[in-house]
Amino acid sequence: MLSHWIIAPAVLPAVLAPLIVLAFRRDLTLQRVFSTAGTIALLVLALSLLLASAREPELYRLGDWPAPFGIVLMLDRLSALMLVLTAGLALVVQLYAIGTGWDTRGKHFHALLQFQLMGLNGAFLTADAFNLFVFFEVLLIASYALMIHGAGGDRLRAGVQYVAFNLLGSSLFLIALALLYSVTGTLNMADLAGRIAVIPPGDVALIRVGAVLLMLVFAIKGALVPLQFWLPGTYATAPGPVAALFAIMTKVGAYAMIRMGTLVFPPDVAATGGLIADLLFWGALATLIVGAIGVLGATTLPRLAAFAAIASMGTLFLGVSSFTEQGITAALYYMIHSTLAGAALFLIADLIRTRQGAQGMAGKGVMACLYLAAAIALAGMPPLSGFLGKLMVMQVWSQNALVWGVILVSSFLMILGLARMGTDLFWKGPVDTTPAPPQPLALTATFALLAGLVALTVFAGPITAWLQTTAAALIDPTAYIAANALPIVEAK
Amino acid sequence: MEALIAATIGLLTAGGIYLMLRARTFPVILGLTLLSYAVNVFIFVSGRLAVNLPAIIDKTATGYTDPLPQALVLTAIVISFGMTAVIVLMALGSWLTAGHDRVDLEDGQ
Numbered sequence: 275m276l277s278h279w280i281i282a283p284a285v286l287p288a289v290l291a292p293l294i295v296l297a298f299r300r301d302l303t304l305q306r307v308f309s310t311a312g313t314i315a316l317l318v319l320a321l322s323l324l325l326a327s328a329r330e331p332e333l334y335r336l337g338d339w340p341a342p343f344g345i346v347l348m349l350d351r352l353s354a355l356m357l358v359l360t361a362g363l364a365l366v367v368q369l370y371a372i373g374t375g376w377d378t379r380g381k382h383f384h385a386l387l388q389f390q391l392m393g394l395n396g397a398f399l400t401a402d403a404f405n406l407f408v409f410f411e412v413l414l415i416a417s418y419a420l421m422i423h424g425a426g427g428d429r430l431r432a433g434v435q436y437v438a439f440n441l442l443g444s445s446l447f448l449i450a451l452a453l454l455y456s457v458t459g460t461l462n463m464a465d466l467a468g469r470i471a472v473i474p475p476g477d478v479a480l481i482r483v484g485a486v487l488l489m490l491v492f493a494i495k496g497a498l499v500p501l502q503f504w505l506p507g508t509y510a511t512a513p514g515p516v517a518a519l520f521a522i523m524t525k526v527g528a529y530a531m532i533r534m535g536t537l538v539f540p541p542d543v544a545a546t547g548g549l550i551a552d553l554l555f556w557g558a559l560a561t562l563i564v565g566a567i568g569v570l571g572a573t574t575l576p577r578l579a580a581f582a583a584i585a586s587m588g589t590l591f592l593g594v595s596s597f598t599e600q601g602i603t604a605a606l607y608y609m610i611h612s613t614l615a616g617a618a619l620f621l622i623a624d625l626i627r628t629r630q631g632a633q634g635m636a637g638k639g640v641m642a643c644l645y646l647a648a649a650i651a652l653a654g655m656p657p658l659s660g661f662l663g664k665l666m667v668m669q670v671w672s673q674n675a676l677v678w679g680v681i682l683v684s685s686f687l688m689i690l691g692l693a694r695m696g697t698d699l700f701w702k703g704p705v706d707t708t709p710a711p712p713q714p715l716a717l718t719a720t721f722a723l724l725a726g727l728v729a730l731t732v733f734a735g736p737i738t739a740w741l742q743t744t745a746a747a748l749i750d751p752t753a754y755i756a757a758n759a760l761p762i763v764e765a766k
Numbered sequence: 767m768e769a770l771i772a773a774t775i776g777l778l779t780a781g782g783i784y785l786m787l788r789a790r791t792f793p794v795i796l797g798l799t800l801l802s803y804a805v806n807v808f809i810f811v812s813g814r815l816a817v818n819l820p821a822i823i824d825k826t827a828t829g830y831t832d833p834l835p836q837a838l839v840l841t842a843i844v845i846s847f848g849m850t851a852v853i854v855l856m857a858l859g860s861w862l863t864a865g866h867d868r869v870d871l872e873d874g875q
Contacts, residue, residue, distance in 0.1 A: 404838055404841075408841060408845070411845045411849070415848065415849065415852065418852055418856070419852075422856065422859075425859070425863075426863070427860065427863035427864045428871070430856060430859045430860035430863055430864070431860040431864055431869075431871060432871060433856050433860070434791055434853065434856050434857050434860050434869065435869060435870075435871065437849070437852060437853045437856060438786070438794055438795075438798060438853065438869070441798045441802075441846075441849055441850075441853065442786065442798070442801070444845070444846070444849070445798075445801045445802060445804075445805045445846075448805045448808075448809060448842055449805055449808060451809075451838075452805075452808050452809040452812035452835070452838075453812070455812050455813075455834070455835065455838075456811075456812035456813070456814075461834075507871050
C-alpha cells in the first residue's frame with residue numbers, strides 16, 4: 275500500500291512554498307537550495323509513483339470520506355506520467371533560472387514555482403471535477419505572477435490579457451460544472467461517467483451544453499484554434515525559463531481533455547456521441563495550420579517558439595480526437611516530445627537573447643548547434659522523436675488524406691520558418707569574437723532537455739509499449755471507475 | 767422566481783460580456799466581475815431553488831435544500847475575488863508603466 279504517498283506531490287510544494295516565502299525571504303541561497311531539493315524530491319516521488327501506477331489505479335480519499343461525497347485523488351498511469359513530466363521539466367527550468375540569474379530579477383521566483391507545481395500536480399491527480407477547477411486556479415494564479423516576473427511594461431500588458439482570458443475561462447468552467455451538477459447531482463468524475471451514460475433523454479441538451487463548455491475551457495488551456503489568441507503574446511513576453519515551464523501548461527488542457535473525453539464523455543455515450551471528437555478534429559487541423567503559418571511569419575525567436583507550441587498542440591489534439599487506443603498512444607508520445615522540445619526552444623531563445631550585443635552574437639557556434647537540434651525536433655524531422663510522434667499520429671489517420679496533407683504541408687512550412695529564423699540569427703550580422711558569458715548550469719539544463727529528446731527517440735519502443743497500456747486503460751476505464759468504490763444506486 | 771433569477775443571470779452575463787469586449791482595462795475588469803456574479807448565482811441555483819429550507823441537518827426540518835452548491839459557490843467567490851484583486855493590480859501596474867490603459871498589444875510584441 276502506498277496510500278498516503280499519492281497526495282505527497284501536491285502537499286510537498288504546498289508546504290515548501292510558504293516556507294520559502296516566510297522563512298527564507300531575504301536569503302536567495304537558502305531559497306535556491308530548498309526549492310531545488312524540493313523539486314528533486316518531487317521527481318523521485320513522481321518516479322516511484324510511476325512504478326507503483328503500473329498496477330491497478332489507486333484511490334486516495336481526503337478525510338476518508340467515501341467516493342461520491344468526499345474529494346478523491348486517483349493515481350493511474352496517465353497521472354503518474356504527467357507528474358514525472360512536470361517534475362522533470364520543473365527541475366530543468368529551476369536549474370536554468372538559477373544558472374542565468376533569472377530568479378534574482380524579481381522576488382519570490384522559487385516560491386511561485388513551487389505553488390505552480392502544487393497546482394499542476396493536484397490537477398493531474400484529482401478525480402473530482404470541482405477539485406480540478408480549484409487546482410486549475412492554483413496553477414493559474416501562480417502562473418500570473420511568474421509570467422510578469424521581472425516586470426516591464428510589455429510583460430505587464432501581455433499579463434493583463436492573459437489573466438483576463440483565463441478569468442473568462444474560469445467562469446466558463448464554473449458554468450459547465452454547475453450545469454453538469456444540476457443534471458447529475460455529482461462532481462466525482464467516475465460517478466459523472468456512470469450517470470451521464472444513463473441520462474434520461476430530457477436532460478441530454480443540458481449535458482451537451484455542459485460538455486461543450488467544459489471542452490471549450492480545456493481548449494483555451496490547450497490553445498486550440500480559435501481560442502489560441504492568448505498564447506503568442508504571453509509566451510513570447512514571459513521570461514525565458516517561465517515560458518519553458520509553460521510548455522507543460524498547455525499540456526494540462528490536453529490532459530484534462532483526454533481524461534474527460536475518455537472517462538466522462540467517451541464517443542459511445544449516447545448523450546454526447548461523436549460531438550466532442552468532431553469539434554476537436556477540426557479545431558486541431560486549424561490549430562496546426564495557424565501554428566505553422568505563425569512559425570513562418572514570426573519575426574523574433576520567442577514568437578516563433580510560441581507559434582511552434584501552438585502547432586504542436588494541433589498535432590497532439592489530432593491524435594486525441596480519434597479517441598482510439600492507437601490515437602491516445604500517439605498523442606501521449608507526442609505530448610512528452612513537444613513538452614521537452616518546446617521548453618528547449620524557449621530556453622535557447624533566452625540564451626541567444628542574452629548573447630546578442632551590438633557587435634553580433636557571442637558564442638555563435640554552440641547556440642547554432644542547440645538551435646539546430648531543437649528545430650529538427652520541433653519540425654518533426656528525423657532522427658529526433660518529433661518525427662516518430664508525427665508518424666504515429668499520421669498512422670492513426672492513415673485513411674484520411676486531409677490529415678496527411680495538413681500535417682505534411684504544416685511541417686514543411688515549419689521547416690521553412692525555422693530555417694529562415696536560423697539564417698537570420700546565425701548567418702547574418704558581424705562575427706563577435708568576445709567569449710560568451712560562462713553559464714555552465716544554464717547550458718547543462720538546456721542540454722538535459724535535448725538529451726531527454728534523444729532518450730525518447732532511442733527508447734521509443736519500450737516507452738510506446740508502456741503508453742499503449744496507458745491508452746488502453748483510458749479507453750476502457752472500468753478499473754478506474756471500480757477503484758472509486760462507488761455505492762450502487764438502484765434504478766429509479 | 768425561476769424566471770426572475772434566470773433573467774438576472776442572463777442580464778449579468780450579457781452586461782459582463784459586453785463590457786469584456788471593450789478596449790480599456792477598467793471596463794474589462796468590470797465585465798469580468800459582472801460575469802463572475804452571474805456565475806456565482808448560477809452555481810447557487812444549480813442545486814434547485816428552495817425557500818425556507820435548511821441546508822444543515824435539523825431535527826425539526828421538513829425538507830432540505832442542496833448544501834453542496836452553497837459550498838461550491840463559497841469557493842468560487844473566494845477564487846474570483848482573489849483573481850479580481852490580481853488583475854486590478856496588474857492593470858494598475860501596466861497603466862503606470864505604459865501610460866495608457868488599452869488592452870490590446872501592438873503588432874510584433
